[in-house]
Amino acid sequence: MTVTGHARGATRTQPPGSPATVPAPASAFHGEATPWWRDAVIYQVYIRSFADGNGDGVGDLLGIRTRLPYLRALGVDAVWITPFYASPMADGGYDVAEHREVDPLFGTLGDAEALIAEAHRHGIRIIVDVVPNHTSAAHRWFREALDAAPRDAARDRYIFRTGRGAHGELPPNDWESVFGGPAWTRIAERPGEPGEWYLHLFDPAQPDLNWRHPEVRAEHEEILRFWLDRGVDGFRIDVAHGMIKADGLPDAGFTNQIQMLGSTVLPYFDQDEVHEIHRRWREILDEYPGERIAVAEAWAPSLERLAAYVRPDELHQAFNFHFLGTPWQRDELRAVIEDSLRTSALVGAPTTWVLSNHDIRRHVTRYGGGEEGLRRARAAALMMLALPGSAYLYQGEELGLEEVLDLPEELLQDPQRLRSEDGSSGRDGCRVPLPWGGSGSPYNFTPLNIANGWLPAPAHWREKTVEAQWDDAASTLGLYRKALKLRRDLAALGDGKLDWREDTEVLAGDVQHLLVFHRAPGFVCTVNVGTKPITIRRPGALELASVDLDEATPDGTVVLPPDSTAWWTDR
Numbered sequence: 331m332t333v334t335g336h337a338r339g340a341t342r343t344q345p346p347g348s349p350a351t352v353p354a355p356a357s358a359f360h361g362e363a364t365p366w367w368r369d370a371v372i373y374q375v376y377i378r379s380f381a382d383g384n385g386d387g388v389g390d391l392l393g394i395r396t397r398l399p400y401l402r403a404l405g406v407d408a409v410w411i412t413p414f415y416a417s418p419m420a421d422g423g424y425d426v427a428e429h430r431e432v433d434p435l436f437g438t439l440g441d442a443e444a445l446i447a448e449a450h451r452h453g454i455r456i457i458v459d460v461v462p463n464h465t466s467a468a469h470r471w472f473r474e475a476l477d478a479a480p481r482d483a484a485r486d487r488y489i490f491r492t493g494r495g496a497h498g499e500l501p502p503n504d505w506e507s508v509f510g511g512p513a514w515t516r517i518a519e520r521p522g523e524p525g526e527w528y529l530h531l532f533d534p535a536q537p538d539l540n541w542r543h544p545e546v547r548a549e550h551e552e553i554l555r556f557w558l559d560r561g562v563d564g565f566r567i568d569v570a571h572g573m574i575k576a577d578g579l580p581d582a583g584f585t586n587q588i589q590m591l592g593s594t595v596l597p598y599f600d601q602d603e604v605h606e607i608h609r610r611w612r613e614i615l616d617e618y619p620g621e622r623i624a625v626a627e628a629w630a631p632s633l634e635r636l637a638a639y640v641r642p643d644e645l646h647q648a649f650n651f652h653f654l655g656t657p658w659q660r661d662e663l664r665a666v667i668e669d670s671l672r673t674s675a676l677v678g679a680p681t682t683w684v685l686s687n688h689d690i691r692r693h694v695t696r697y698g699g700g701e702e703g704l705r706r707a708r709a710a711a712l713m714m715l716a717l718p719g720s721a722y723l724y725q726g727e728e729l730g731l732e733e734v735l736d737l738p739e740e741l742l743q744d745p746q747r748l749r750s751e752d753g754s755s756g757r758d759g760c761r762v763p764l765p766w767g768g769s770g771s772p773y774n775f776t777p778l779n780i781a782n783g784w785l786p787a788p789a790h791w792r793e794k795t796v797e798a799q800w801d802d803a804a805s806t807l808g809l810y811r812k813a814l815k816l817r818r819d820l821a822a823l824g825d826g827k828l829d830w831r832e833d834t835e836v837l838a839g840d841v842q843h844l845l846v847f848h849r850a851p852g853f854v855c856t857v858n859v860g861t862k863p864i865t866i867r868r869p870g871a872l873e874l875a876s877v878d879l880d881e882a883t884p885d886g887t888v889v890l891p892p893d894s895t896a897w898w899t900d901r
């Protein structure tokens with residue numbers, strides 16, 4: 331039998347985007363608490379680029395609502411939506427001016443409430459972003475701070491300091507912004523009179539808050555309650571490792587600090603005291619019925635330090651960026667998987683796997699791009715979805731989208747690119763509006779294609795649209811749909827453990843490129859990360875493979891093609 335994508339029983343469901351024909355279950359999410367998040371598949375919606383409901387070329391809450399049937403048919407458990415709050419959009423909404431208001435670009439508070447309720451009716455939980463490390467420079471607190479005199483209490487909610495040098499002309503320390511350049515900007519106290527500096531670990535339009543200030547803490551507790559009261563199922567915490575800065579704001583002592591992110595402790599990231607805040611937030615989440623969760627965007631220098639964020643009295647999940655950054659090589663992959671499982675088990679938490687998000691080059695491109703990149707991306711996704719724990723998918727990865735690297739210069743918006751000195755392309759290339767159908771940009775991203783998307787989509791995405799792939803079991807979308815269905819159907823998948831199968835007999839090919847793990851009951855995942863086929867004894871009945879796989883050999887062997895993952899069971 332030749333198997334592509336679907337191995338068993340391909341079924342046709344309603345076309346994407348049409349109203350659900352299957353009655354959506356009533357929401358029981360906020361009844362009895364269940365640890366649903368331990369193995370949930372959570373789909374990240376980058377709101378500006380997911381679906382446009384009002385025809386202005388920018389994705390919005392209404393757009394998400396109209397595509398809930400798609401998300402339901404895809405088979406995800408929850409959706410994380412990036413910020414949709416009132417914002418001047420200096421960083422695509424991660425510069426929040428008021429967390430309790432919806433920006434008109436994205437809709438209204440009523441739209442948010444309707445989306446939460448309707449998602450629940452579709453059996454999908456909703457996670458929203460919260461951005462506590464900084465506010466927008468347009469936030470009322472920052473405007474008050476600018477209007478106040480140096481050392482006035484109104485400045486204490488942020489991090490204002492006098493500069494170094496004879497006239498305060500040098501930044502207060504050597505900290506660098508994640509987006510490039512110094513992390514400090516000097517203000518004018520009065521026109522022509524340079525004054526204090528304020529800290530911004532990101533864009534100057536994103537001043538860092540002072541988390542030692544009680545009002546800052548109280549305000550954020552209110553914000554959490556505001557959204558919990560509206561029924562959200564959790565929060566993704568932006569820069570969850572950044573709220574506390576080392577006492578006295580000491581120099582880092584070296585340059586190119588951001589390149590060290592995730593491998594060394596910096597005086598402004600991953601400080602021990604930050605965990606106090608997360609413990610308090612956990613208490614708030616636990617006050618609400620059902621399990622409301624928090625997932626940390628935390629860049630910690632080691633998996634051990636990352637695990638500290640998911641101790642039983644802290645957050646539920648933390649993105650595993652160590653996994654995301656691992657090259658497509660057997661020993662490295664095996665080591666990161668083992669270390670991730672070991673360290674999260676120390677604190678009793680599951681691991682949270684992720685391959686792409688709105689800040690990082692899409693993994694098809696990271697793995698080499700073109701056919702090779704796509705082959706590896708499909709294999710990596712299937713491997714990830716077989717690992718114990720929860721997994722996050724970034725919108726468009728289920729379509730096999732690659733990074734768009736040739737966007738017209740004048741359309742680029744990412745502040746990271748605008749501040750970078752090395753001319754790097756920034757993050758716009760992974761934020762191109764999703765192609766839903768049709769034959770040209772914006773590929774039904776807006777209703778009836780009435781406007782251009784805020785970034786144009788490439789011509790070759792014609793073959794990548796949801797519509798083009800929906801009924802094709804061999805497509806990447808077909809692969810993800812089938813994989814998510816099997817994750818629900820097979821008892822072995824989801825939360826739990828894995829055992830490496832060291833004893834797999836290799837009949838031809840290089841064992842150095844083979845990963846095989848078993849999950850009870852009766853499930854085996856094989857991964858060939860090499861460029862040559864590997865022949866092994868067939869480990870069971872084929873359920874799904876990321877490539878064409880010929881299972882029909884009479885001698886009970888199977889050839890695993892290069893860059894491929896396959897799922898096998900004993901059923």
Ligand code: NOJ
Nearest residue numbers: 421424461532568569689
């Ligand atoms: C992480 C977010 O994912 C990113 O998009 C944003 O630019 C920074 N935090 C600053 O909020």
